[in-house]
Amino acid sequence: MLRNYKTSKKNRTNYIYYSADGETIKIVPNKNGVTDAIIATLHNLDDAEVDDNRRENYHTPMHIDAYHDKNQDDAADRNAYLTDNDSNPLENIIQSIEETEHAEKIDRLRAAIETLKPQQKELIKKVFYEKRTNVSIAAEEGVSEAAIRNRLKRIYDNLSKKI
Incomplete structure (x- = not known):
């Protein structure tokens, strides 16, 4: 009914x-x-x-x-869920290149960090590993937040040259 x-x-x-x-x-x-x-x-x-x-x-x-479209043709070109990139050799090559390049950049970054002074390494550790804010680091060290920002900018510039 x-x-x-x-x-x-x-x-x-x-x-x-x-x-x-x-x-x-x-x-x-x-x-x-x-x-x-x-x-x-x-x-x-x-x-x-x-x-x-x-x-x-x-x-x-x-x-x-x-x-499917109105002609019952496969709609893989319109639906991202239908694409199977695992079987696409070109996609696999591109992905492996990207993964290799990423790994190489990480290795270069680690090597560049090792060239920093101990105080700079400690600041990087506080910012990226301890997830602390510039304000809390500045308060701990007794300096302004701008001073911490400037130190980080110098460190970033130094690392970017080495990477």
Whole structure:
């Protein structure tokens, strides 16, 4: 039994349902033992079914259209979820180059950090490993925040030249 839309309560005077074999069933409130509780139960069931159908009607075409176009051709060019870069040799090569370059840059950065003075290493440690703010470091060392900012700028410039 299915309705195509929800009806407001004040307009719910009688209800027509169709059985699976096509028989028409008319339900009238307060007649033939039909109580408000029965009507409320029917509404809840019908409304839930209508909501389910709305969700299905909304999602199903979107879902199918995402995988195929109107000619039933694959839609991989429009849907990033359909692309399989694991089987694409060019993507694998590019990814391995990027990973290699990243690893090389990290190694150069570690080597460059080792060339810093102990005070500079300590400042880098406080900022990046302890995640402290420039203000808290400045308060600890008894200097201004601008002084810490300037020290970090010099360290960054030094490291960028070495990397």
